[in-house]
Amino acid sequence: MNGDEACAEGAISAGCCFFAGYPITPATEIAERMSKRLPQVEGIFIQMEDEIASMNAVLGASWAGVKAMTATSGPGFSLMMENLGLGVMLETPCVLVDVQRAGPSTGLPTLVGQGDMMQARWGSHGSYEIIALVPSSPQEIFDLTITAFNLSEKYRVPVLIMSDEAVGHMSEKVVVRQVAPDDLVARKRPRVAPEKYQPYKPDKDLVPPMAIAGEGYHFHVTGLTHDERGYPEMTAEAQDRLVRRLSDKIRLNKRDIIKYEEVSTEDAQVIVCAYGITARIARRAVQQARDEGIRAGLLRPITIWPFPEERVRALAKQVKAFIVPEINYGQIVFEVERCAGSKAKTILVPNMGGAVHLPQTILEAIREAAK
Amino acid sequence: MGRVEIRIAGFGGQGIVLTGHIVGQAASIYDSGFATFTQSYGPESRGGSCTAEVVTSDEPIDYPYVQNPQVLIILSQEAYAKYVNSLPKGTLVVIDSDLVKPSPSHNPVPLSIPATRMAREMGRAVVANIIMLGFLAAVSDLFSTEALRKSILASVPEGTGDFNMKAFELGYDYGLKHRVRS
Known part of the structure; x- marks a missing residue:
């Protein structure tokens, strides 16, 4: 099945x-x-009037x-940004998948891009943290969709899956598995009587238990800055808290959330940091470089937000350079550069979208950096 | 078997996408390997140019697209013009002989089968792609014939399995008779 279909199957396996x-x-x-599968599991599928309403309906x-x-x-994705922020503010578990195509604007609707990576991080207004995962195959998007639901339930935050057209439309073998109930995370529920419940009073892990509408817990949720009871409190102190x-x-x-994969990094002089479809191209280029005797490696962030900065910092001490190929004109490269600092060079291999990199393009960048 | 790249190109409506899907599914589900199937086509559902690419391998596939195809199946003159140049040596080129006139300088001469005509004679032009798959199974040892049969049966509409198997065998027999490049 293709990556999009695998994503839907992952959602069903996660209990969506x-x-x-x-x-x-x-x-x-x-x-x-989803429109076929949800009725089979007594779920609900709605085609909404637009993406603004879609995101609201999900919340x-x-x-x-x-x-x-x-x-x-x-x-x-642009239209969903405002209500994504509402989801963050209300601490609403949900999953938003962005199958990236090349932009800006309507751009290349049927062709690949990775230009929404910074929008994923900062697209909604205000200061916030979000979780975003990047799959590079249909099997991985199946698995990561389950992970996304688990993380969103655990941390009460919208989780983004930053797929792309290439992964979404490629077909590969996908093992669709039932997930054991113990491997599915459910949001924490109130342990106090309704009259004592404060919807935004966090536990020690900073995540508040979540009551469900209609269960007898009366509470107020608002996008305004609120206190632990959920009522608006228009002060700098409440905002800070x-x-x-x-x-x-x-x-x-971060340690619980961040996942990445490494290939041949132990002795690497040059490390390609690539994500999504581009990581597959990079893997081939790294292999070709190794065949030529160049000590190349691959760091593939699976969690892109929060960014695996500790790992990049650690690798920066051992490598000459990081190569960052991405299907945009430079986004994640700035994160790598920030973490590498002056310890290692950071080299962008951009691609404006519409097609993936050729392995040769990345290979040449590796050769150049290894000199 | 190592990495094998297959490209199928022609017009939308010729069953190209399904053909690619069947080949990839045969290799990865009904055989023990891995396969990646990708497709590209214009906005039209019929008549526009259409290409399917399948990469099969006995290990997971990194780069998912075709760069140096071992097999190129061509079902339109336009696709012939687009893809037949700059082929690596030894690429097996298969054409539908009624739809593609190969260049006289094409060496070696491509293998050919009038798959669309044979399908019409069977009564249903839509099985031309299945006839082509049968032909491919006969002229090449890159694919398991049994896996292809299973993959076809799993992919075609219910109730058409026997008819599609007949089409496959027709192409296979034609291939056995015409497998030598002339």
């Missing part, structure tokens, strides 16, 4: 019961598959107690 979306190439096949469904997701591509906690619940748990 609600999808609201608006069709857009190259993400449409996710909606299509509403999550507050009604179900695992909910939506899927879109560039233009729709809330925004600091929303970010820290992610920052302090």
Whole structure:
């Protein structure tokens, strides 16, 4: 099956019961598959009037107690940004898939891009932390969709899956597995009586238990800065407490959240840092470089936000250079550069989109950097 | 078997995407290997140019696209013009002889089968791609014939399995008779 279909199957295996979306190439096949699969598991599929409403419906469904997701591509991702921020502020577990195509604007609807990586980090206004995962194959998007739901339930934050047209539309063998109930995370529920419940009073892990609408817990949620009872509090102190906690619940748990894969990095002089479809091209280039006797390696962030900065910092001490190929004109390269500092050179191999890199292009950059 | 790259090119409506899917599925599900299948086509659902690419291997596939195809199946003159130059030596080129006139200088002469005509004579032009797959199974040892048969049966509409198997065998027999490049 293709990556989009595998994403939908991953959602079903994760226990997703609600999808609201608006069709857009190259993400449409996710909606299509969900529209077939959700009725089979007594879930609900809604085709909404646009992406703004889709994101809102997903937040509403999550507050009604179900695992909910939506899927879109560039233009729709832009429309979802405001309500993504609402999801962060209300601490609403949900999953948003962006199957990236080349932009800006409508760009190349049917062709690959990786230009939304910084939008994933900073696309909504205000200070916040978010979790974003990047799959590089249909099997991996199946697995990561399950991971995304688990992380969103655990940390009460929207989780982004930053797929791309190439991964979304390529077909490969996918093992669709049932997930054991113990391997599925469910949001923490209130342990106090309704009259004592404070919807934004966090536990020690900084995540507050979440009541479900209609269960007898009366509470208020708002996008305004709020106190632990959920009521608006328009002060710098309340803002400091809330925004600091929303970010820290992610920052302090980076080790639990961040995943990456390394290939031949132990003795590497040059490391290619690549994600998504581009990591597959880079893997081939690294192999070709090794065949030529160049000590090359691959660092593939699977979690892109929060960025695996500790690992890049550590590798920077051993390598001459990082090569960062990406299908944009430079986004994640700035993160690598920030972490590498003056210890190692950071070299961007950009590609404006519409096609993936050729392995030779990355190989030449490796050769040049190894000199 | 190591990495094998296959490109199938022609017009939308010729069953190219399904053919690519069947080949990839045969290698990865009904045989023990790995396969990546990608496709590209214009906005039209029929008549526009259409290409399917399949990479098969006995290990996981990194670069998912075709660079140096071992097999090139050509179903339109336009695709012939686009893809037949700059082929690596030894690429097996297969054409539908009624749809593609190869250049006289093409050496070696491509293998050919009038698959579309044979399908029409069977009564359903849509099985031309399955006839082509049968032909391919006969003229090349890159694919397991049994896996291809299973993959076809799993991919075609219910109730058409027997008809498609007949088409496959027709192409296979034609291939056995015409497998030598003339």
